[in-house]
Amino acid sequence: MRNGLSLKWVISGSFLCLIAVVLVIYSKLLPEFTVRGLFYTASAMMEEEAQYFLRHYKQDPTTPTPHNYFYTSVIGKEALPQDVRELLTTSPSLSFGAVNIFGDLYSDDDDEPFQIILEQPLGDGKILYMYDIDHDKEAGGEVETPLSDAYFDQVIESVKFISLAVFVPALIIIALLVWWLVRPLGRLVQWSGTLKDPEALTGTRPGFSFKEFNMLADALAKSVEQVQAASEREGRLLRYTSHELRTPLAVLKATIELLALQSGGALPPSLQRIERSVMNMQLIAETLLWMSRERPEPLPEEDVDLSELVGDLIEKHRYLIGNRDIELSIDIHDGPCRLPPTACRIVIGNFLRNALQYAEEGTVEIRFKYPRLMIANHIRETGPQQESDDFGYGLGLQLMRELCAKLGWQIEVIREQQRFTVILDFTSGRGGESAS
Template sequence: MRKGLSLKWVISGSLLLVIAMVLIIYNQLLPAYTEHGLRYTDSEAMEEEAQLFARHYQQDPTTPPPDNDFVKSALSKEALPKNIRDLLETTPSMAFGAVQYFGDVDSYDDYAGTVVLIHPLYDGKTLYMYDTRHDYEKDGEVETPLSDAYLEHELSMVSLISLAVFIPALIIIALLAWWVVRPLGRLTQWSASLESASAPADQRPHFIFREFNLLADSLNHSVQQVKAASLREERLLRYASHELRTSLAVLKANVELLAVQAGGELPPPLQRIERSVLNMQRIAETLLWMSRESPEALPEEAFDMRQLLNELIQEHRYLIGKRKIELILHISDEPCRLPLTACRIVVGNFLRNALQYSDDGSFQITFDQLQLRIVNRIRTPQKHQESADFGYGLGLVLMRQLCAKLGWHIEVVSEKNRFTVILKLSAQTPQQLPDATDT
């Protein structure tokens, strides 16, 4: 079962989160702007009262200043009560519109300070107007049922508007996600069906959206190319399995015939041909085994690693030539039960490359607890050399793939004048083949 996030839920959840954040911000800003509205009402009412008084005062200087249950006034600072005069000597807590607030103004509902309006008159006098809310609130809260009912009605309307925005948005998001993601689900199901070799890659679904059709066409074209390449590879392997092994068998038979005619021992050129034919035969069989999609396990055999290494050293001793190489062997006598052909190919490949590119000096081969170590001295690479892999390049890639199939582990250590290959052998536990780029 494939695990992961569903695009439908990601889109729906993201849009709902955006709407929820908008509603939260809206609900947070609503009380603040409501409080601003109430302060604006204070400012507007007192300023309007002051303007009306100034108009009447200009017509009739005997007009008394406003004095009612909400505000009181005076035409000079000396006529104000002492507590108001003291407040005017201090810095106001906040100025809003035409009025000034004295006292704690953190919350309008809990505010019990004083609101003062200062308005100059035409004759040079100044009208001082201040609210008396803090006075009558001492005698108890005044009930305003009609106003409270209106406010509750408006707040309930705000809640209804929020729900009216959220629920339709939820429906629209669900429909949009279904409309957009449903074709993507069909595309996903169709692409998953292409994993089967017998699936008709040319019968793809058609979609409303152009982008999905382009993506489906591209995927369809890629799958057809892969299947065509797979068919070509199968034909190549089938031909190679027959033609290559037939040619190698003919070469091997003729080399053996020449050996009989030569009295049992071939001359050096024919010996090299015989070694090459044998090596090609083993590599061809192993590569054909590796190319199978689900290869069966190679047969394991009990053998002596010391004897195998001695045989491989004799087969590749000609690579030493005239160099002064001292072979140092430390081979344990522990029993081995491994795929003999694959083991011969891998170990022979490493041994051949090590002997071919080894410099004069010691050449160490150690085998203990199913771990083979080959250490050889190498010449210092020159700056003009394009590669310093000493022949291990492509061969090492193939050996890594073969060992990955067999569950073996390869470790390569390249030092200044020494090259070390460590091969850890174990029972067959096939793994996924690595890419050539991974090596």
């Protein structure tokens, strides 16, 4: 089972969300512009009627003011009804064209209707006030218009049908388009999962309908092929190096043992250094050989006494201290731990060797309480640009990181101003389980 969202559903959901947003915006804007359209009609009718009245008023001031079912008009503010005069003392809710609109335009309360008022100067200092009439308060209420209402309902139904007729086919087309685009992409993803098999690279690559997908498949296959080739070269190099080193190391080890027998068991200091180097190289060669395996076999675990192991490693590497004034501070928890002894000797020996070789005069601390081993040493003060490889933790640390990663151990390196600390955590240390 793959985790995460499917691209098909992401694209489909995005399109659907886009359509939903468009429909929401459309549904919000449609009433707004419908109301504005009605206001435009009212404004145009009242303005045209006012201009027509003004034309005749200039010829005959006794011309009757306009009056019909929808609106009426008077000359002078004093002739207005009391409620209309009070509205003129307030600010209009909306000024639209030639009219001012007072009241809540979008209120559902019929007791708070809005009022449309037009003011037309007549040129003689008088003003024509034209306002709409509210017939709901009259006896019998507003006149019904069943034929017009039926026509309007029919138009609304037609608009709904047209909207569905556009929306449903568009949704089907988008779904088909998404399926048409995502289907080859899904095949590409499925095919890319088979590239770990070398036969999939040499076999015939399936077509993916689109030129861009085919180009992406070619680039992906080429990249995987290059990575596999590099991995094979690296594995061969490790295997060849390890195998080729084991023979001269075995010869050197046998020669040193023979010289030790001839000298009565005690080797001169120069041969002792050679013996220690041969032992270290042999451990590194075995480590590289084990790490080069694609699925390394679990390392055998035994009850390891870390106190005894560290003490033995200190004696073997004490020569690295030389004439420096270095004090060893050792605090190791007694008791056996279930660990692979060879791997412990390689990793701990590497860290201890670097600590003793690159430590400044002072104290080298070695602390262990299962599952954490800490080795810390003082270093010389360096500039910020100096690499930590100067202290022996370059290639050796990288090699130990890879080894511990296969064993499931954790390494933490803390570099402070004049102190270098390495912490080895055996918490998940089950070599066989982690390596597999």
